[in-house]
Structures are given as structure tokens and as C-alpha cells.
Amino acid sequence: MNIGEVAKKSNLPAKTIRYYEDIGLITPLRDTNGYRSFRESDMHKLAFLGRSRALGFTIEDCRNLLALWDDQDRASADVRAIAKEHLEQIERKIADLQAIRDTLSHLVQTCAGDGRPDCPILAKLEKLPT
Amino acid sequence: MNIGEVAKKSNLPAKTIRYYEDIGLITPLRDTNGYRSFRESDMHKLAFLGRSRALGFTIEDCRNLLALWDDQDRASADVRAIAKEHLEQIERKIADLQAIRDTLSHLVQTCAGDGRPDCPILAKLEKLPT
DNA sequence: CTTGACCCTCCAGCTACTGGAAGCCCTATC
DNA sequence: GATAGGGCTTCCAGTAGCTGGAGGGTCAAG
Numbered sequence A, B: 001m002n003i004g005e006v007a008k009k010s011n012l013p014a015k016t017i018r019y020y021e022d023i024g025l026i027t028p029l030r031d032t033n034g035y036r037s038f039r040e041s042d043m044h045k046l047a048f049l050g051r052s053r054a055l056g057f058t059i060e061d062c063r064n065l066l067a068l069w070d071d072q073d074r075a076s077a078d079v080r081a082i083a084k085e086h087l088e089q090i091e092r093k094i095a096d097l098q099a100i101r102d103t104l105s106h107l108v109q110t111c112a113g114d115g116r117p118d119c120p121i122l123a124k125l126e127k128l129p130t
Numbered sequence C: 001c002t003t004g005a006c007c008c009t010c011c012a013g014c015t016a017c018t019g020g021a022a023g024c025c026c027t028a029t030c
Numbered sequence D: 001g002a003t004a005g006g007g008c009t010t011c012c013a014g015t016a017g018c019t020g021g022a023g024g025g026t027c028a029a030g
Helices: A003-010 A014-022 A040-054 A059-070 A076-110 A120-127 B003-010 B014-022 B040-054 B059-070 B076-110 B120-127
Strands: none
Touching: A003 A014, A003 A040, A014 A040, A040 A059, A040 B120, A059 A076, A059 B120, A076 A120, A076 B076, A076 B120, A120 B040, A120 B059, A120 B076, B003 B014, B003 B040, B014 B040, B040 B059, B059 B076, B076 B120
16 A cells, blocks of 8 residues: 555644654554555554554553554553543643633623723733732 | 742743844843843733743744733723634644543553453554444 | 843744645556 | 646745754862
8 A cells, every 4th residue: 555545544734644654653664665554453543543642641651552562462551541641631631721711701801892092901901810 | 030039930941032032022131141031021021921931822923922911902802803813723622632532531441451462443544333 | 351141043843734845656558 | 839727846944942962261168
């Protein structure tokens, strides 16, 4: 399979696939003309990567998950640890964003949003309550 | 005021303050020795920037907010539009993260996390439901 | 006069790609 | 056989918002 076909099937841009090769996540073969030649196993890895990335795992997490995936003797505890850490990060991020949203939403509600210069949003950014 | 003092007061790293000057958000004066000399107005802007950034506004948003802040004839509608757009982005991001969190939290719960290789997290990343 | 804490500039690197230039390869058509 | 198109290649640069470090000037205290 050439990169174009793989890109379509995996739903990843060709550029991204090349990048994943660059950083050593996959190692497709090469045809005599220099074109990348993807095996089923490469396709499989790319699909795995696509889903891991969609769940927000970092590239380094993906690298580790992929290694565990390849390792038939892995301990599921190792996988779970990565996922749990990631989950906790996401929960922290959600909490941060919710706090921001609450502040922002309040500010947007209290701003008249008309032609006058008077604006509680700017006032808040200027004066700091928190 | 030198940059160290300003950094302490504004709670921004000196590096960040220099960067903000680089990209034209502030323009402190210079002493004869080449040191940056910050006025109250620079301090004020930095505090404004710190709070805007803490609310997740992009640098470009900050630049625009700062311009509106400086403009006594602004329309509060312009400020509100920026804040509202940003709020909507944050709400989208929260929704995305919540979906990820739900998936991930389910996976973490169903994984035994012991010494055996059997792992529903890897299974999910491999097989794709969604 | 030296020490240590400041300050300066410039360059590189971080994440995870993405865009674009320059050029080879392959197939189809005239 | 020439040409046009599409796909493939590499390499370089840029994105956002800093951050770290090298190499060096400045200032106040002892």
C-alpha cells in the first residue's frame, strides 16, 4: 500500500504518517522507487495511533502504549497506569476550564455589549479580583 | 523599575516579559545602561496581560483587548464579542474533554491493572468502537 | 578588587504537526 | 515520443507561547 491509500484508510493525513515514521513510531518498507510500502501491521499501528491521539494521549504515551501493545508479556497494570495518569490530567484540565468558563460567562453576561465604552470585562481584567 | 521587580509584582517570569516586549505588547523605556525601565503603565499592562492569559485568551486576543482597553471610545460590544467567542471555544473544549474523560474513565475502570497481559484499554485502542 | 546578583542579547528547543518548494515517478492520452 | 496529471519523495520553515542556556555587561557590598 502506498501512503495515499493508507492515509485514506487510517484517516490520517499523509504528512502526519511521514512524521510518525520520522519519529520512529512506524517503520514502513520501501519500494525500489523509494515509495513507502505499508504492510497490514503498519496500517494497524496507524489506526492504533489515530485512536490513541484522539483520546488525547501524547506522542510519548502513544509510543509507550504501542510498545506494551506489541509486548505479549505486558502487565495490564502498566497500561492502566498510563491511562489513569492521563485521565487525571484531563480531569484537572476540565476543572481549570470550567473555572475559566464560569468567570467568563459571568463577565459576558454582565457586559452590555453596546456602543458605549463602559465594560465590566475590561474592568475585571484591569483590576484583578483573582 | 527593573525587570526583576516587575516580574515579582506582576507574577510573570522575566523571560515572558521580554517576550511580550519582543512581540510588541509592551514598550518599556531603556536606561542608559540598556536595562529596561518600566513605568506604572507598563506594569498595568502586564497585570492586564497576566489576567487575560490566565483566562485563556490567546496573545492575539490580548493584543486586541489591550487596544480596546487603551481606546476610550471603544464599544463594549467589541470587547464582548472577543470574550464571547472565546467562551464558546472553551465550552467546546470542555465538551470534547468530557467525552474523552468518559471513555477513558470507563476503560480505566474495566482494566484489571494486574500482572496479566489481558487489557481492555489496548483492546479498545486496537479495535475502535468509535 | 572581587563576588554575586542583576541585567542584556541571541539561539535553540519544546508539541505535534502543517504548508510549501523542488523534483522524481507513473499512467494515460495524443 | 512528448506531455499532462497526479502521487510520491525530501527538506526547510512556521505555528503558540514561551523556556533554557550560553556568553557577556552592570552594579552594589564588603
